[in-house]
Amino acid sequence: MLDEIHYYRERARQAAARGNYDDAILALITVAQQTQISESDYVSILRPLESALAKKGDARSALTVGWYLSQSDRSPPDMRGERERVLDSRMLRTVPHVDRARTLASAGEVAAAGREMEESGLVASAAIYREKAGQWQEARALWSRLSQVLRGPRSAAGSMGNADAYHAALAQFNLARCAKQCGDPSQAREAIVAAVRLLEEAADHFESLGQRERAFDCFQVLVQIGREGGMFENILEGYVNCIRILREDHLKYFALQYFEDALSVAKEHKEYSAAATLAREASEYARALSLHSASTYYATVQAQLWHDVAAQQIERGAPPEIAENALLAAIVSLGELGQFVQVGVLYDKLSQMDLEPTRKAHYARAAKRYAGVRDEMLNAAQLPSHLRQDNHMTEVWHVDLVEWEQQGSAAEACADLLLNPALPDLIRRKALLTRLTAFAVEPVPKSGAIMGDGPSDAAATNARVRLAEQLSQLQMYAVLSPLERLFTRPERQVRIAVMNAMQSLFFKRSFVTVRAGLGDPDPAVVEQAARAVESLYFPHAFDPLARIVRESSSAPVRAAALRALAHVDSREAAEFLLGVLEHGAPIDRHAALEGLKRTRGSRFVELARASLGASPPDVQHALREILRARGIAA
Structure with a gap:
């Protein structure tokens, strides 16, 4: 490994000496893919990479590498000083406002970062920086502005009827927080009332779509609203619904912890x-x-x-x-x-x-x-x-508004990960490389917008496929939004790559994109989406998997979901699969049978033994076959 690092560094040095910065950059990025190496070795790759990018004139990429290096304890003081001088003088003047804001914030100049974000048109991000700088009046004005934007057209009944209600609620909550800090209880109260109404509307909407994890976020914010406003009824409503969702998703220890939190708050009040x-x-x-x-x-x-x-x-x-x-x-x-x-x-x-x-x-x-x-x-x-x-x-009242504002930008999502010192070096390195890939397909941000369509030639398509793969390797919730955005591309290779990426992202939200893939007009995309369904089994995946079985008209898709359900070791999943064995179509019974024979969960075994005597003969035969396959006497 050290020989390989030395070889590519030397190759890059020679290319840079000839003025061939493209070859130098390619060599260094190639060896930078070895993200498991020591920090000192990795820094020795990034230093010349930053220099080559800067000399080529790629300020955004050089600045991105500089972000990683600025957080490295192994950068010598003289190197850090030189980097700061270069970035402050030349590069910061040429990069977009959003990159300038991030650089200033990482250097502790939060108020200046807020001004740069405001120049970029990213109102939520600007308001958050203003809050961190203690500039509550400026933050309040920004949240008020965003609330007006998010209010949007409403139906005659006054309902938004979609996820916009959620983002509008978050903006109203942030407005209330700032109004309270500014000594304006009237505006704070008005914003709180609006936020509660919108959160309840959004939670109903998400639950109707089977997106309980998004409804959970609504109720978490409701708890925080109650805490900050001293309104116990909101705290209780939020906790009761959080506990309900956690119980439905079989997150039993989380549910008990939320019981304890709710008990503590009730006693405090x-x-x-x-x-x-x-x-x-x-x-x-x-x-x-x-x-x-x-x-x-x-x-x-x-x-x-x-x-x-x-x-x-x-x-x-x-x-x-x-x-x-x-x-x-x-x-x-x-x-x-x-x-x-x-x-x-x-x-x-x-x-x-x-x-x-x-x-x-x-x-x-x-x-x-x-x-x-x-x-x-x-x-x-x-x-x-x-x-x-x-x-x-999690401060979803900030995080989810930033995600909404970034419009699925992989470059911006990776910047958040790269600049998060709490994350392991491995994640930050992968985020760095992924951000560099994203630059090839995402246009430079302009005021008021992060995303555009970007290039659509063959090279860009290949880059998007590579981007989807790199995003999946991060295995972080933050990459879901960029992958959702990538899935809207017309290129089938890109949509297939997104479905492939979803196989390793074990979040309930992953099913939103996977279900879109199951409805894609391209059979190859549907096939890859079915593979993703079969891979996405985890304790709280029961609800989306069962929904696919109930609603899909495709036998292979239902079979994939049933095989995944066989790996979900919960009472609810066991009862569902037993119901398929008793009443399902022959092809579904076969898929459930084969899936259950290959798994090792205990819940279905317990249910099978309890049900064996009262089951019809064909079901008894299937249950005995499953038990025998697992080496259990029927």
Whole structure:
């Protein structure tokens, strides 16, 4: 590997000495494809590459390489100073405003970056930079401007009826945040009301299309709106729907973490009754997952919360019957846990409340029955740390507006990845190379626009095919928008390349493009889309895969989806496949049978054993065949 690096560097040096910068650049980019090498070796390739690009006059590409080098700890101080001098003096004057803005932001000059973004016509990006610089008045003006643009034409009923409602909601939320910072509660309140209405409209739209992950984003923003505005009803609506979607997608540990987050917020707002209801639901859900210690923990939390509800109502001077009902709910929860000492204490407390005499007497007798009893031992614990996952709330109110504004530009998406120091070097290197490829097919940004059609000759088509492949290698959610844009190209090779790229992008959103590929008029594109369907199996892929089986009129496409479903080891997928074996068309039954014979999930085996005796003879035969193929006695 070191010999290869030395060979290409020397070849590039000789070409550059002759003034043949194209050959020098080609040699260096060729060896830069070795993205697994050490950082010092990689930097030794990028330094001459940056120089060759600059001398050729390709300022955007040189600047892109410079971005990577500026974040490298291995660049000698003299090299960093020279690079900064070159970029500041010559290149920054020739690159588009958007590249200038990114360069300034990476150097810490955020306010100047905001001005450059505004010059480029990228209002959302400019507003975000203004926020980071603490220029809230300027940011508010920009968000207000964007809100006007996104308001658009509406139906007679006042509904947008499409995803534009989502982006309009985000702009309104950002406007509300800035108005609050500027001390304008009236505008903040008005924008919040508009944002909530638009988010609910957008969530309904996304769920009607089966895009629950986009609806999830809507509800996450709703939670944040409630947090910032102190409106618990919005927080609760957001969390309840987030939990519902996570449960439907079988993301069980995420769901439990969201239960815990919702509980914490409810307790912070002293909404103890809502918190107790959430704790009960969390306990039941954990029990269904056989997480018994977690279930017990949530049940104990529920009992304490009902006790808190009673204390709160007594303090408020509410009718004693309300506190009585809360304490009875706590007693039920504690009784189920075998905590009989506490049950007796609560009955005694009820007997001393200002209630109807016969009820007080009843509670006094009940308290005596628990005299001298002992509590059962409890095994209660929160979700273990090894099952927890990062559920940090992404700032989609910024991220998704930037994506919308970039209009599917691969160059801009890769710039975001390249300049993100939190990402591994491997990802940043691949983003660098992909951005250089994108320059060949994406026109230079002009004011107010990122994307145009770009060239359409054979060389550009080949570059787009290569771009799709490079985007897929990044395996990041951020590449989906550029791939969606590429799929709108008329060249069949490009659309096939996009479908091939989708095979390695395990996101529910990938199915949006794959489904478009299944409906393509070109049979070769449809064939590649079917391959993508068969590759896209992961726990929360059940819903889009089942939707394809139900809706597709193509037997090969349904077969691909059924084979993918056989790899989804969930109860829901197992029941769906059993239904196909019982009632599906012969060709679908065969696809499900063959898929299930080749997988190793346990959920279908459990269901097959439970259903074997009551199934029709032909289904029994299929189930025994599947079990035998897996080496399990029927």
